[in-house]
Amino acid sequence: MRVSPIATRLVALLLTAALITGCAGRGATDDEDEFAGVAEQELYEEAREALDARRFTTAINRLEAIDTRFPFGRHAEQAQLELIYAYYETRDWEATRAAASRFIRLHPTHPQADYALYMRGLASWQAGRFSLERLRLIDISKRDLGASRDAYADFRELVSRYPQSEYAPDAEQRIVYLRNLLARHELHVADFYLRKGAYLAAVERGRWVIENYPQTEATRDALAVMVEGYLGLDMRDRAREVLQVLIENDPRNDRLRGRTFQPQHVRAQPLSA
Template sequence: MKAVFKVIALLLLSAIVAGCAGEQEKPESSERELYETAQGYIKSKNFSLAVQNLQLLESRFPFGPYAEQAQLEIIYAHYRSGDNEAAVAAADRFIRLHPRHESVDYAYYMRGLANYTQGEGLLDRFLTTDTTSRDPGAATESFDDFRQLLQRFPNSAYADDARARMIHLRNRLARYEINVANYYFKRKAYLAAANRGRYVVENMPQTKAVPDALAVMVQAYLLLGMKDLAEQPLMVLRQNFPDHPSLDKNGNFVSQVGLDGERSIINKATLGLIDRYEPPRFDNRNQE
């Protein structure tokens, strides 16, 4: 009987060992398998799963041959998924870790691209929206990103696209300044409006907003009673943009508001209910 019990015990032990062996985890995916899986997700536009696999690859094989490429592709996957903040953070990390990498120019470019589209919503894809009225913070950062790319890597494959985007960004930032000037006119802060116009003329002279900036300066100085300061921007406006709507056929400036207190007798008599004051507003993009 003892011999029988021993045989049964050995059989049970063998069964337990075999069961444990069957329940062991499968071997972890190799670095190449993780990378190829991530590539498949990118091709199918499943960018969230692509990010997960690329991050897993980097954590398991931080010094492997695919690690640095995975860091670059994480930037792209974040950007394509619409997570611009994560894309910027990933680009910053790559630049910090690999400042001399042969593809670091791509990180600069993608950082600029992520900031370029920062703040865009779903409606922007289907409707024409005025981006010049938005906070210029991301646009300014994008411009600086592209500027760094061109300074460090003037022959980069991304240089031409970066230059084109910088032109658009500069025009966008200049138009933002005009929008702010129009707001200052509404608040009757004429000196602040004049300063915005002067900033565009002095710092963004090649932008399409310059004609409006000159008109802003002329209008603001006239409202401030500073006719001598209005003469120079008026002269430049006449010589360079004679067809601007603020000029009549003789080149005289057409003020958008009266200069004698801004309120007519009727307006004062009706306590502002009739003949209301309309602040100057300069936005002649249809002429650009």
């Protein structure tokens, strides 16, 4: 019996599909069975040896196996903590944050919950500033600061919840840096609004900096932004009031020179009715 070319091609396609499926299935099984029959203690010892030798990929491999195969085992909690560290050392900031968040959620009263919270903040800190800031390519305060805001929130939570933690002093120092960074970022946005003539938005940004970052030097520039915004809105009474506060606190502020809100300019305007 003669077989048609179409039937021949169909059989060939079916055989190819079967071979591909079989290979894929065997590969998945091999991966799943990599640690079949390996005791938790052995996996943990191998993970610790890898960590000590800074072979973090190998360590992650073993620690993830413990987490999956022995979720309630003797080394389960410690393996989760070690995973946070191993992910961090491989600069996988997203995995670090996820592992830390999971640990905090599962073990909120654990003695090392402060460590997990600190590492979560540190991962966000690195995600927000690691690459470009080291290369000095741009002012980091002009970038999207979502990760830095997360770090700021985590470090503040750490200091609030665990004031006696060994990680609290370092967190406090980072809070100071981040507070100034975030305040400068808000001023960049406020200046953008001024350039676009969105004076009300600029005033609100300036006020937000003063209310949320009162301990930063940026509050003085925020006052200057508010003065210029009020002038743009033709609210000269308010501009004069804020200007007076700025002069009392920072009479040599750079923004007082060569800008439309110089003291003599504002004072020369008639009071609003």
